[in-house]
Amino acid sequence: MRVGIPHFGNVHVAIGAVADRLGAIRGKDIIIPPPMTKKTLDLGVKYSPTEACLPYKLTLGSLIEACELGADTLIQARGTGICRLGYYARGQELMLHDLGYDARFLTLDISHHKFANLLRLMKDITNDTRGNKMWLGEVISAFFFGIAKLIVLDRMEKVLYRVRARELDRGMANLVYKEAVEATNDALSVREVRKIAREYTGRLNKIPQNPRADPVKVSIVGEIYVVIEPFANMDIEMELGKLGVEVERTMTLSRWVKYSLFLNYLGINEWRKVHKLAGPYLDHDVGGDGWESVGEKVLRAQEGYDGVVHLAPFTCMPEIVAQNIMASTREDIPVLSVACDEQMGKQGMLTRIEAFVDLLEFRRRKRDGRKVCNAG
Amino acid sequence: MVKVCIPRALLYYQYYPAWKTFFERLGAEVIISPPTNKTILNLGVSRAVADTCLPVKLFFGHVMSMMGKCDYIFAPAVTSLGNKAYNCSKIIGLPDMTRALIPECPAILGPEINLDKGRYHFYRNIYDLGRYFTSNPFKIKKAVEESWRSNLAYQGKMSSEGLTPVEAIDIMCHGRQEPDSGPAPSLSLAIAVIGHPYVIGDDYLSHRLIHLLESMGVKVLVPEMVPEGTLYDAAKRLVGTPHWSFETDIIGAGEYYMEEGVDGVIDLSVFGCGPDSMMVNFVQHRAKELKIPFLHLSVDEHTSDGGLLTRVEAFLDMIKWREKICV
Numbered sequence: 001m002r003v004g005i006p007h008f009g010n011v012h013v014a015i016g017a018v019a020d021r022l023g024a025i026r027g028k029d030i031i032i033p034p035p036m037t038k039k040t041l042d043l044g045v046k047y048s049p050t051e052a053c054l055p056y057k058l059t060l061g062s063l064i065e066a067c068e069l070g071a072d073t074l075i076q077a078r079g080t081g082i083c084r085l086g087y088y089a090r091g092q093e094l095m096l097h098d099l100g101y102d103a104r105f106l107t108l109d110i111s112h113h114k115f116a117n118l119l120r121l122m123k124d125i126t127n128d129t130r131g132n133k134m135w136l137g138e139v140i141s142a143f144f145f146g147i148a149k150l151i152v153l154d155r156m157e158k159v160l161y162r163v164r165a166r167e168l169d170r171g172m173a174n175l176v177y178k179e180a181v182e183a184t185n186d187a188l189s190v191r192e193v194r195k196i197a198r199e200y201t202g203r204l205n206k207i208p209q210n211p212r213a214d215p216v217k218v219s220i221v222g223e224i225y226v227v228i229e230p231f232a233n234m235d236i237e238m239e240l241g242k243l244g245v246e247v248e249r250t251m252t253l254s255r256w257v258k259y260s261l262f263l264n265y266l267g268i269n270e271w272r273k274v275h276k277l278a279g280p281y282l283d284h285d286v287g288g289d290g291w292e293s294v295g296e297k298v299l300r301a302q303e304g305y306d307g308v309v310h311l312a313p314f315t316c317m318p319e320i321v322a323q324n325i326m327a328s329t330r331e332d333i334p335v336l337s338v339a340c341d342e343q344m345g346k347q348g349m350l351t352r353i354e355a356f357v358d359l360l361e362f363r364r365r366k367r368d369g370r371k372v373c374n375a376g
Numbered sequence: 377m378v379k380v381c382i383p384r385a386l387l388y389y390q391y392y393p394a395w396k397t398f399f400e401r402l403g404a405e406v407i408i409s410p411p412t413n414k415t416i417l418n419l420g421v422s423r424a425v426a427d428t429c430l431p432v433k434l435f436f437g438h439v440m441s442m443m444g445k446c447d448y449i450f451a452p453a454v455t456s457l458g459n460k461a462y463n464c465s466k467i468i469g470l471p472d473m474t475r476a477l478i479p480e481c482p483a484i485l486g487p488e489i490n491l492d493k494g495r496y497h498f499y500r501n502i503y504d505l506g507r508y509f510t511s512n513p514f515k516i517k518k519a520v521e522e523s524w525r526s527n528l529a530y531q532g533k534m535s536s537e538g539l540t541p542v543e544a545i546d547i548m549c550h551g552r553q554e555p556d557s558g559p560a561p562s563l564s565l566a567i568a569v570i571g572h573p574y575v576i577g578d579d580y581l582s583h584r585l586i587h588l589l590e591s592m593g594v595k596v597l598v599p600e601m602v603p604e605g606t607l608y609d610a611a612k613r614l615v616g617t618p619h620w621s622f623e624t625d626i627i628g629a630g631e632y633y634m635e636e637g638v639d640g641v642i643d644l645s646v647f648g649c650g651p652d653s654m655m656v657n658f659v660q661h662r663a664k665e666l667k668i669p670f671l672h673l674s675v676d677e678h679t680s681d682g683g684l685l686t687r688v689e690a691f692l693d694m695i696k697w698r699e700k701i702c703v
Contacts, residue, residue: 051653051674082462086619087654094661282472284453284488286465315427317650321469323425325476339427 003125004031004071004103006059007040009228009253010153013185014146020188021142022126033065036231040065045342047095053084054313054341055225058232060092067101074103075121079111082287083318115261119143147257148190152197154254156180159204161248164241165215168208174238176203213244216360219300220249221293222311223319226340227251233311233340234349240309243357248305250296251289274299281325290318294325301331306360308333309353314341334359378404378509380485381446383438384411386431386467387454389541389573393548394527395450401519402509407446409438412580416441421677423477429648430581430676431574432466432473439474439481448508449474450485457621458491464620464651534600540586541600542577565695566595568633570626570659571644571652573600581675582644583684589642592692597638599629606632615658623655630659640669640695642688647676669695 003024005015012032019030026032033040036058044061063074074096076089089107096103106124109117122139156177163173180200187193218240226232227249237247259270269275271292278295285291297308310326312319323337336356338349380399382388388408399406410416412434420437439449451471456462466473471486485508487501506516526548534544546552567589569576576582576598589596599607607628611618614631618624630641641663645652656672663670671691673684 049653049657051648052657053650053653056654082465082468084650084654087615090615091654091657094658098661281476282469284455284468286469287462288465290465290469315429315648315650315653317465320425320427320429321465321473324428324473325469327425328476328479337425 001073001125002029002031002071003073003075003106004033004063004066004069005075006062006066007033007036007229007231008059008225009230010150010181011253013153013181014150014253016185017149017187018122018142018146021145022122022138024126031066031069031071033062033069036062036229040231041342047099049091051315052091053316054232055223055229056084056088056091057342058225058229059088060095063092063096063103064099064101067096067103072103073106073125075106075108077110078107079109082285083316085288110260115265118261145190147254148193149184149187150257151254152193153181153184154252156197156200156204157252159201161237161241161246163204163207163209164238165244165246166209166213168210170242172207173204173241176200176207180204215244215246216306216357216364217246217248217304218307218309218357218360219296219305220247220309220311221251221289221296221300222309223289223313223316224251224256226311226313228253232313233338234344234346236309236311236338236349236353239350239353240357243354245357245360251292271295277302281329282321286318286321288316288318290322293319293322294329297326297333297335298329298331301333305333306364307356308335309356310335310337312337312339314339314343334363378448379446380404380406380448380450381439381442381482382406382408382450383435383442384409385435385438385578386470386574387452389545389577391527392545393530394523396549397526398519398523399450399509401522402506402515404448404509407442409442412438412578414580417580417677424473427648429466430646431572431578432470434578434581435470436474436477439478443478443481446482448483448485449481453486453488455488455490456492457489459617459621460492461617461619461621461624462492463622464649467622531600531604535603538597538601540577540596540598541573544600564593565639565692566597567695568597568629568638568641569644570599570630570633570641570656572622572626572646572649573598575644575646575675581646583675583679583681585642585644585673585684585688588685588688592689594692597629597633599625602629602632610635614662615655620651620655623651626652627655627659630656631662634659634663634666634668638668639699640671640691642671642673642691644673644675647674669698 005012016026016032019026024030040061041058043064044057048057048060066074076092077085078089079086089105093105106121108121119139122143126139160173160177167173180196183196184193187196220227228251240247274292274295277298278291282291282294293310300308310323326335382392382395396406416437417434419440420433423436424433451474453468453471454463455468471484474484485505487505489498491498502520503516506519510516530544530548533539534541576586586596607625610631611624611628614627634641643656645656660670673687
């Protein structure tokens with residue numbers, strides 16, 4: 001069995017780690033498709049329903065690439081929910097069969113009993129691959145190794161956001177972070193992962209920075225796939241960083257894993273505060289991440305952020321509800337809504353965020369009666 | 377008398393008889409907004425975010441057209457109709473979006489209908505809704521029961537007599553005469569038109585597609601003409617347990633009518649409809665397997681009568697030509 005996965009942020013690092021621990025060989029037992037490119041998108045667009053949303057098209061493209069590399073078992077998320085995600089696996093399976101790939105779909109139900117489903121999925125795969133029964137403890141240990149990598153990467157990303165907005169030599173921080181991802185991907189033990197984290201965080205912090213910089217702060221909210229996968233949002237975080245903007249985003253993979261797989265079972269809801277703040281405008285779930293987007297806008301306004309960038313796939317239902325409501329909340333904070341789809345052009349996006357950042361700086365000057373010191 | 381306005385959009389086509397009975401039994405006067413026209417569309421488009429789908433924009437337009445003419449606007453959030461199936465986010469967030477986009481509109485009655493949360497939650501919300509009009513719980517209970525009966529009568533009328541939702545509402549609520557069931561004109565083709573009732577039923581949105589087909593001598597079949605249980609079973613055969621309540625009717629009807637052997641299937645959906653974009657794909661795939669002609673019509677603000685007519689004519693010509701060759 002050769003397992004293929006679609007790309008989603010740094011998920012491939014975690015899955016690679018789990019596979020290593022379970023004795024699977026990368027490229028043979030587990031197939032991680034090449035990083036997403038224009039080709040992935042074109043493949044996805046060509047074989048998707050026209051009006052499907054961008055995450056559907058991108059994951060389909062990614063899975064086709066995995067199939068081309070010989071994957072025969074594909075993993076896709078599933079859920080009985082309000083959003084289109086519930087039908088990704090079915091639609092994509094139908095399309096891949098039409099294309100002649102004889103791939104089996106293993107779906108991961110992320111709406112109910114997530115943790116049990118995940119362990120069961122991992123156990124099924126390993127049992128099939130190795131031919132012998134796997135002890136559950138081994139699976140769990142491998143799983144935590146994968147999570148450790150995710151946590152480390154997300155922590156380094158937070159440092160990256162801070163440094164990127166202040167560095168004197170534009171682009172240094174990104175290079176270091178990219179190296180860090182590579183190194184983490186190759187690490188073989190938790191100790192090694194920790195060492196890498198220390199080393200690269202140190203290197204990030206040592207990058208020469210402008211001590212007087214006071215960058216505008218922008219929060220990124222929206223639909224989880226386009227927020228986390230840089231290819232889907234045209235690297236908007238990096239582009240904002242290049243303009244000297246400090247980016248912050250709540251939604252990260254490690255946070256999702258931490259809460260959805262563990263703490264939610266104990267009755268801890270990571271979004272409780274956000275939902276409460278959204279209350280006056282929207283007081284119930286509308287599927288996807290719509291409710292959270294509205295609440296986070298209110299939260300960021302109270303925390304003194306300068307602006308919010310709202311990312312959503314084109315025609316995403318929950319985010320359209322959020323967008324309609326966000327525009328008329330009392331909290332006064334500019335929101336830039338970006339609809340991500342295959343028609344999006346890099347230059348067009350750059351122009352929009354430049355104008356947005358100009359607006360934020362202008363507002364700041366007006367508020368403080370001083371000039372914003374922009375790094376670089 | 378308290379005036380409650382039901383906008384002639386979205387779920388109006390599915391539940392109007394039930395809602396009307398409910399409010400009238402509670403002593404309110406029910407008024408509905410006028411049929412969709414250009415002004416209403418423009419009002420809606422002016423407020424909503426551009427990506428919003430057309431029926432929701434129309435809903436806002438209808439709400440705005442009734443401003444100052446009523447005391448309450450009825451805009452329920454129909455979240456789930458049970459079976460772990462939900463509705464589109466935009467229907468769930470309808471009262472909240474209306475409140476946010478049209479701050480000057482009259483008080484909104486927006487109960488959350490979520491049968492997935494259990495009976496108590498449902499009864500509680502209906503009771504709270506009734507409390508706007510009366511403090512007598514028995515009166516509310518009676519209104520609910522009558523409303524349920526009229527809903528069953530409405531659905532029964534459509535499935536037994538083969539009426540479209542608009543025809544059934546006209547007969548039941550607006551006292552229009554039943555059409556003479558004289559000698560049925562010889563209809564050469566049977567075509568299933570699948571889509572949301574609020575798209576097919578709205579003459580402005582659908583560009584009178586049903587009338588157009590009927591004038592061309594086609595027998596039109598819509599999802600509501602089949603009993604709900606049959607549709608659910610058909611949908612289950614096609615995609616397993618459906619996640620979206622309203623899509624069940626659409627794909628179920630597609631599957632059911634194709635098995636019955638219709639001459640063609642037309643899917644009428646609006647641009648940007650999330651559930652349709654996924655589900656119609658399965659029907660289309662099935663039509664390919666069964667070799668049944670399938671036409672996907674996507675309408676938006678810019679669709680013109682002429683363009684639609686050309687496509688429908690070409691589709692019908694293709695079916696007739698195909699039958700000639702096969703025979």
